Amino acid sequence: MFGLAIAVIAVMLLSVSVGPIKISVMDIAKMLLHKIGLYGNTSGWQPTQETIVFQVRLPRVIGAALVGAALSTAGVLFQGLLRNPMADPYVIGTAAGAAFGAALAMLLPLSVVFYGFGLVPIAAFLGALGSVLIVYRLARFGGKAPIVSMLLAGFVVSSFLVAIVMLLLTMSDRLGLKLQQVFSFLMGGISVTYWQQITVIAPLVIISIVVTRFFAGHLNGFSVGEEGAAYLGINVEREKIIILGIGSLLTACAVSIGGLIGFVGLIMPHAMRLILGPDHRFLLPASALAGASFLMLADLLARTLLNPAEIPVGVLTALIGAPFFIYLLRRTRREYAF
Amino acid sequence: MKKFLLFVVVLSMLLTTAVGCSSNKPAPLTDDLGRTLVLKGVPQKIVSLAPSSTEILFALGLGSKVVGTDDDSNYPAAATTLPHVGSGYPSFSIETIVSLKPDMVVAFGYSLPDYVTKLENLGIPVVVLAPKGVNGVISDISLIGKITGAISQAKTLTTSIQNSLNNIESRVKGVTIPRVLWEFDGTDPSKPWIAGPGSFNDSMITLAGGQNAGDIGPTSSWQMSTEDIIKADPQIIILDDYQFGVTVQSVEQRPGWSTITAVKNGAIYPITDSDLIDRPGPRVIDGLQILAQDIHPELFK
Numbered sequence: 001m002f003g004l005a006i007a008v009i010a011v012m013l014l015s016v017s018v019g020p021i022k023i024s025v026m027d028i029a030k031m032l033l034h035k036i037g038l039y040g041n042t043s044g045w046q047p048t049q050e051t052i053v054f055q056v057r058l059p060r061v062i063g064a065a066l067v068g069a070a071l072s073t074a075g076v077l078f079q080g081l082l083r084n085p086m087a088d089p090y091v092i093g094t095a096a097g098a099a100f101g102a103a104l105a106m107l108l109p110l111s112v113v114f115y116g117f118g119l120v121p122i123a124a125f126l127g128a129l130g131s132v133l134i135v136y137r138l139a140r141f142g143g144k145a146p147i148v149s150m151l152l153a154g155f156v157v158s159s160f161l162v163a164i165v166m167l168l169l170t171m172s173d174r175l176g177l178k179l180q181q182v183f184s185f186l187m188g189g190i191s192v193t194y195w196q197q198i199t200v201i202a203p204l205v206i207i208s209i210v211v212t213r214f215f216a217g218h219l220n221g222f223s224v225g226e227e228g229a230a231y232l233g234i235n236v237e238r239e240k241i242i243i244l245g246i247g248s249l250l251t252a253c254a255v256s257i258g259g260l261i262g263f264v265g266l267i268m269p270h271a272m273r274l275i276l277g278p279d280h281r282f283l284l285p286a287s288a289l290a291g292a293s294f295l296m297l298a299d300l301l302a303r304t305l306l307n308p309a310e311i312p313v314g315v316l317t318a319l320i321g322a323p324f325f326i327y328l329l330r331r332t333r334r335e336y337a338f
Numbered sequence: 339m340k341k342f343l344l345f346v347v348v349l350s351m352l353l354t355t356a357v358g359c360s361s362n363k364p365a366p367l368t369d370d371l372g373r374t375l376v377l378k379g380v381p382q383k384i385v386s387l388a389p390s391s392t393e394i395l396f397a398l399g400l401g402s403k404v405v406g407t408d409d410d411s412n413y414p415a416a417a418t419t420l421p422h423v424g425s426g427y428p429s430f431s432i433e434t435i436v437s438l439k440p441d442m443v444v445a446f447g448y449s450l451p452d453y454v455t456k457l458e459n460l461g462i463p464v465v466v467l468a469p470k471g472v473n474g475v476i477s478d479i480s481l482i483g484k485i486t487g488a489i490s491q492a493k494t495l496t497t498s499i500q501n502s503l504n505n506i507e508s509r510v511k512g513v514t515i516p517r518v519l520w521e522f523d524g525t526d527p528s529k530p531w532i533a534g535p536g537s538f539n540d541s542m543i544t545l546a547g548g549q550n551a552g553d554i555g556p557t558s559s560w561q562m563s564t565e566d567i568i569k570a571d572p573q574i575i576i577l578d579d580y581q582f583g584v585t586v587q588s589v590e591q592r593p594g595w596s597t598i599t600a601v602k603n604g605a606i607y608p609i610t611d612s613d614l615i616d617r618p619g620p621r622v623i624d625g626l627q628i629l630a631q632d633i634h635p636e637l638f639k
Contacts, residue, residue, distance in 0.1 A: 020569050048568065048597045055593035056564045060528070106525070111583030118525065173425040174409060181525060184561065193528040193564075194593060308566045309556040310529065 001282070004289035008065065011293045015061040015300045016053060020307055023049050055195075062202070063192035064299040064313075065292040067258040068268075070205045070250040072291025073212060075265035076272075076284055077247035080219040081240065082147050089251040089265035092154035092244075093131035096161035098255040101127020102185050103165050107177055116196030120185070121256040128252035131157055136244065144237060147226065187312035188261035190299050201253050208246050208253075209288050215243055216280040223278070263317040264291055264298075267325050274332045294321070367484060370468035371450060377463050380487045381442035385423060385435055388446035391467055392417050393619035394479055395444070397495055398488040406438045413613065413621075432456050442485070469618045471541035472503055472626060479620065499623045503545070506630050509637045510547030518548035518633060519572035519600065522559055524584045527592045532562040538618060539578070546630040547637075548574065564594050574633055575600040578616070580608030607632040 017025045023045070031053055033039035074089035082091070090096075105123035112119045135157050139149035165182075172179050192198065218239050221229040230236050254261070268291045269283065276282045295313070298320060302313040367375045385406040386392040392411035395404050401416055409425040411417050421438060424430040430453050435443065443464045445454055454464045465485065469475045476496045483492020520533035520543065533539035534555030543550045551572040552562055562570075575598075577584055586606045595601050609615055615625035631638040 019565050020563075021565060051594050051597050052565055052568060056568070059593070109582050111525075111585070111588065113588070118527075120525065173427045178523060178525075179427070180531065180559070181523065184526075189529075191526050191528050193526075303563060306556070308554050308560075308562060310561055310563060 001286060001289070004286060004293070007293045008289055008296075011296045011300075012061055012065065015064070015296045016057045018300060018304055019052070019057060020304075021049065021052050023053060028053055059192045059195055059198055060190055060299070061296055062198055063257050064190045064296045066198070066201055066205045067190060067254040067261065068264055068291035068293070068295025068298075069209060069288040070254040070291075071258075071261065071265035071295075072268035072272075072287040073209050073284060074247040074250040074254070075291075076269040076280065076287045077212065077219070077243050077250075078265075079269055080280055081222055081243045081247070082151060083223065083225070084147075084151070085270070086266075088262075089247065089254070090260070090262075092150060092248075093135045093157045093161070094128040094248060094251045094255065095260050096158035096165075097127040097129070097131025098124040098252070099127070099165050099186060099260065100131070100161040101125075102259075103168050103177070103182055106181055106185075107168070107175055109176070113194075115200050116194030117200070117256065121191075121197075124185070124259075125252045125256040128255050129248055131161060132244065132248040136241075145240065184312065185259040188259040188314035188317075189302070189310065189312050190258050190295075192257055197257060201257060204253050205250060208250050209284070212246060212284045213281075215239065215246075216284050219243070219280040219284075220278075258313070261295070261314045261317060263314070263321050264295055267321050268294060271325055271328050274328045367481065369465045369481070370474070370478065371447075371466045373466065375463060375465060375485065377442060377485065379441075381440075381463075381485065383438065383440045383442075384486075385438055385440040385443045386411060387423070387426070387430060387443060388467070389413065389613070390469075390475075390617045390619035391444040391446060391478075391482075393617070393621060394482050395486075397620040398479070398483060398486065398491045400482075400486055400488055403486070405440060406435065426451070429453060432460070436460060436462070444482070467618075469538075471538070472499070472545060472622055475618050475620070475622055476500060476503075478618070495620060499620065502623045502627065506545065506626060510630060510634055513547055513634060513637065515547060515549050516573035516633060517551040517570065518543045518546075518574045518576060519551040519567065519570070520576045521579055521584070521589075523579050523582070524577075524589070525579075525582070526561075527564075527588075529561040529563045530567075530579075531559055532567075533578075534558045534560045538616070542615060542622075542626055542629055543576075543633075545626055546633045548633045564592070568594055568597055571599050573599045573603070573605060575606045576629070576632065577606060577608040578612055580610060581612055584608075 013025060017023060017028050027045045030039050030044055031050055034042060071089050078087040078089060078091055079085060101123035102120050105119040108119060110119055114122060135153045136145055138153040139145040168177060169182060218234050221232045221234045226236050269287050272283055272286045272290055276286055298316040299313050302311045302316050305311055369375060382403055383405045384395060384403050386395055386404055387408045389411045392407050393413055396414050396417055404420060406421045406423050407417055409422045423434045432453060440462060443457055443462055445451060445464050445466045447466055448468045454466060457464050467478045469478050476499055479492050479496050483489050520539045522531040522533060524530040532552035533550060534557050535553040537558035540550045540553060551570040586608060589606055590601055600606060614621050615629060
């Protein structure tokens with residue numbers, strides 16, 4: 001766990017130091033020390049370099065870390081709650097809801113900035129949360145929302161919303177919708193413009209992840225099924241709402257600055273399960289840290305490999321994540337405990 | 339006597355045909371994709387599938403022959419009341435086009451659109467325009483003039499465009515060439531869509547005496563990161579997304595942009611009517627004039 005925390009910081013420094021404009025790690029360290037008042041000499045670097053580090057790279061790198069941590073944690077929560085190894089943060093409608101919200105926002109010829117967020121990220125955030133709410137309401141019957149109903153409702157609501165998005169795309173010319181804009185949202189890519197965005201998203205993500213610590217034991221209880229969990233003294237329906245709520249909030253936060261980035265939320269929890277075993281008390285924080293490092297690394301490659309062109313980060317998460325996961329799966333000889 | 343007359347008539351017909359074959363036969367016309375055009379006489383009912391070709395047809399006084407347009411043709415006003423046949427995406431309505439019984443369709447595309455093949459299989463000749471730069475627009479106007487018999491109108495129009503073009507070119511000749519960033523879409527301000535190499539806008543910047551700061555990109559329209567924009571350090575920024583609500587103030591306030599020369603010098607110019615500049619039709623010369631004034635205000639006082 002300590003190693004993972006070190007990795008986060010190391011990858012963060014690496015990510016901040018690499019880019020089209022060359023800035024050495026030493027200079028960055030000095031700039032950071034200068035920022036917190038421990039280093040007085042500013043002659044070593046140009047103002048442009050400082051602008052690049054503090055206003056362009058750092059917010060984006062931190063954004064990537066937050067998205068990675070949020071998606072991985074949400075993945076653990078949904079996989080544990082739904083007892084489904086194929087569950088990811090998007091499984092109960094968040095992705096389709098976010099895409100629907102984003103596409104609607106792109107139709108409006110407005111340029112609104114609210115706490116650093118444009119209309120598209122705000123609509124994506126609301127769309128993700130809104131669709132989960134609908135899914136939960138549809139699945140709930142007689143005070144209970146069984147897991148099977150929730151998965152089915154999630155699938156149906158997603159299909160419906162995706163169909164609407166496709167319809168909007170078909171009419172894009174008539175509606176003035178820009179196709180390339182929609183596709184770049186669907187493929188995912190970290191987009192942080194203002195520090196304000198970080199100051200909104202960071203507390204939401206970090207507090208949510210810390211809060212999951214208190215439900216880790218109960219998630220372990222869910223592994224014996226809903227009925228079994230009830231026998232263990234867990235208030236199943238209440239816990240379900242809370243876990244679902246936190247997972248959805250994390251996903252919505254991620255979507256608002258990263259679009260639909262796939263693979264991280266599905267694979268990082270499994271990778272950590274292979275290494276650490278299925279106990280959620282370790283799994284949750286480890287996945288958050290590993291997800292943060294992984295996505296910072298993927299984003300670093302996304303923006304540098306083909307520079308000046310940018311590769312959608314969703315392409316890279318699968319491209320480097322899949323071989324990494326296969327390696328883990330083959331290396332770990334013990335039976336996979338879910 | 340009758341036989342003699344018949345003989346004369348037949349002889350004269352043969353002669354004229356022979357003469358036509360030997361010296362007067364014009365070279366076959368080809369469209370911008372190099373395809374030989376096979377038309378049955380001068381077209382009388384034309385369908386235009388792009389706003390730019392609609393503008394060319396109306397500017398040549400052929401508006402009365404246009405029987406249908408694509409959904410986006412919005413200029414001149416007379417064109418807006420004509421029947422619409424859909425738009426390129428998802429696809430034009432082939433049935434609507436056929437029902438208008440055109441004897442020529444004017445399409446737009448740098449590679450052969452599949453609906454062109456469909457229309458030609460149905461026996462409707464299609465002219466595909468794919469202009470590169472203002473010179474491409476001039477030759478397109480001449481081509482349409484030749485096809486439709488509006489040769490003198492085309493001559494007048496192309497001469498006027500050519501003169502304005504020569505005027506702009508002579509003015510910007512020898513001046514220092516600034517780096518110009520052309521922003522298509524800044525909805526995501528951290529990596530706006532920028533005009534890349536080979537785009538129509540790229541050629542417009544060059545004609546107006548600038549150098550495209552986005553020409554390092556991979557495609558004609560691409561997302562350039564803030565850091566790469568700061569590195570390219572444009573001296574002039576053209577906002578082609580002004581009509582979508584991106585303002586000069588919002589660009590100045592983007593984090594990191596204050597270090598860019600164009601922002602420091604207040605050289606950010608919104609395009610108030612992008613149809614003038616993005617549309618390769620007759621009005622493109624007006625767009626070029628505006629662009630040249632933005633890039634070289636000192637030359638156009």
